[in-house]
Amino acid sequence: MRSNVSSRRVATLGALLAISLVLSIVESMLGAMVPLPIPGVKLGLANIVSMFILVYFSLPSALVIAVLRTLLAALLTGGLSMFLFSAPGAILSILLMWAALRFVPPLSLVGVSMVGAVVHNLAQVCVAVLMTGEANLFYYAFVLTAVGAVSGSITGIVAAAAFSRAAGALRIKERATHILQSNQGGVR
Amino acid sequence: MKNIVKKADIILFILFIAAAAAGIVLMSGAGSGSVAVVRVDGVVTRQVDLSVDQTFRVGDVQLQVHDGAIAFIASDCPNKECIHAGWLKTPGSSAACLPNRVSVTVEGAGGDQEVDTVAE
Numbered sequence: 001m002r003s004n005v006s007s008r009r010v011a012t013l014g015a016l017l018a019i020s021l022v023l024s025i026v027e028s029m030l031g032a033m034v035p036l037p038i039p040g041v042k043l044g045l046a047n048i049v050s051m052f053i054l055v056y057f058s059l060p061s062a063l064v065i066a067v068l069r070t071l072l073a074a075l076l077t078g079g080l081s082m083f084l085f086s087a088p089g090a091i092l093s094i095l096l097m098w099a100a101l102r103f104v105p106p107l108s109l110v111g112v113s114m115v116g117a118v119v120h121n122l123a124q125v126c127v128a129v130l131m132t133g134e135a136n137l138f139y140y141a142f143v144l145t146a147v148g149a150v151s152g153s154i155t156g157i158v159a160a161a162a163f164s165r166a167a168g169a170l171r172i173k174e175r176a177t178h179i180l181q182s183n184q185g186g187v188r
Numbered sequence: 189m190k191n192i193v194k195k196a197d198i199i200l201f202i203l204f205i206a207a208a209a210a211g212i213v214l215m216s217g218a219g220s221g222s223v224a225v226v227r228v229d230g231v232v233t234r235q236v237d238l239s240v241d242q243t244f245r246v247g248d249v250q251l252q253v254h255d256g257a258i259a260f261i262a263s264d265c266p267n268k269e270c271i272h273a274g275w276l277k278t279p280g281s282s283a284a285c286l287p288n289r290v291s292v293t294v295e296g297a298g299g300d301q302e303v304d305t306v307a308e
Contacts, residue, residue, distance in 0.1 A: 032267055078266045081287055106196035114200055128284060132291040133230025136282045142211030149204035153197070160192040 012170050013057065017065050017072075020049035024073045041144075043151050044117050046073075048159045050094050051113060055163065056172050059098045066090040085131070089123035109163070113156030118148035224258040224276070226251070229289045238277075238294070249290050258292055260285060 023045040031042060046069060053062040070090050074083035093116040100112045107115075121144035129137050226234040226246055233246060236253055243252045243261070249270065250262035257275035265287035273283030276294050284291035 028267065078287070082266075085286060104196070106194060107200065108192060108194045108197055110193050111197035111200045114197070114204065118204055128286060131286055132227065132284045132289065134227060134282060134284060134291045134293060136280055136293050137284060137291070139280060139282070142208045145204055145211070146208035149201050149208070153193075153201060156197075157192055 009057070012172065013053070013061055013065055015170070016049050016053060017068055020046040020065065020069045021072050021076075023049065024069060025076060028073070028077050041147050041151075044120060044148075044155050047093065047113065047116050047120065047152075048155050048162070050090070051097060051109065051116065051156075051159050052163060052166065054094065054098055054101060055109075056167055059094070062094050062098070063091060066094055085124065085127055088127055089120040092123045093117070093120035108156075109160040110153050110156035113159055114149050114152035117152030117155065118145050121145065121148040222256070223295050224253070225293050225295055227291045227293070230291075246290050247288055249285050249288050251292065258294065259283075260292070263288060 027042055027045050046066075049069075050062050050066050053065055067087060067090070070087045071083050074080055074086065096119045097112050097116040100107055100115045104111070122141055125137060125141045125144060128140075129135060222238050224236045224238055225232055226236065228246060234244075236242070236244075236251075236258065238253055238256045238258060241254050243250065245251075248264045249260055252259055252261045254275075257277040259275045260270035260273065260283060263270055263285050265285050270283050270285035270288075270290070276283055276292060279294050282291060282293035
């Protein structure tokens with residue numbers, strides 16, 4: 001009955017998965033090349049795609065694509081322990097970004113992206129503590145909160161500037177959410 | 189730009205930064221540590237005196253002590269996050285190599301933070 005629509009949807013989501021995978025691999029390559037004073041600092045480029053799917057598709061789609069992305073990225077770069085390390089952060093950040101999109105209308109994509117980045121970083125600290133049994137690693141939670149606020153606003157600004165054009169390129173009909181309406185003027 | 193960033197975003201940003209700053213200020217104890225504890229899988233495997241310069245291996249990672257600080261200097265892990273963590277000096281600071289499950293924590297000079305072994 002809706003086969004036409006859903007095959008298109010699958011194809012688009014597949015393309016988005018590929019884009020997010022490239023972004024996360026490029027990011028991990030950059031991370032290996034440029035030494036940073038604080039471990040775990042990332043821009044979170046792949047999070048832009050998660051947000052895009054949350055806005056134009058649905059929460060389940062965003063979760064599935066993010067889990068597949070972390071799995072594939074782990075297989076291509078670090079191995080399965082990388083997956084266990086990054087998947088909880090990806091899932092939690094998508095859940096909270098969804099909640100922010102839905103229940104906190106005053107936030108724009110920039111604020112939503114900040115929430116996602118901070119939650120992602122905090123979840124990774126928790127996983128690190130669980131894996132090493134080292135409670136002192138919680139110290140990084142504060143550093144990574146600040147880092148998440150900065151990196152999240154950067155990726156959020158990119159997202160806000162790029163979303164409606166990307167949706168046009170992928171021929172996705174815009175969902176009339178408050179976020180997109182409020183960003184319309186800035187994009188055009 | 190005006191349409192992209194809203195007031196609530198700026199407030200949220202300030203909140204995050206303030207929380208982070210408060211946490212960092214509260215957690216950073218003054219003074220330099222003297223003992224580093226090396227754990228594998230959360231189990232203490234080695235206590236290192238940071239006043240003695242040395243280099244040693246734990247599994248697949250190599251650590252170095254120099255000028256009262258300790259750092260990961262070599263590891264076979266893919267991202268080298270542990271090496272990027274750099275030199276650890278202040279008590280409470282730590283770094284971990286998750287793929288190898290090795291972590292290092294600098295503890296205070298008094299060594300009264302926790303009891304690792306008790307002689308009976």
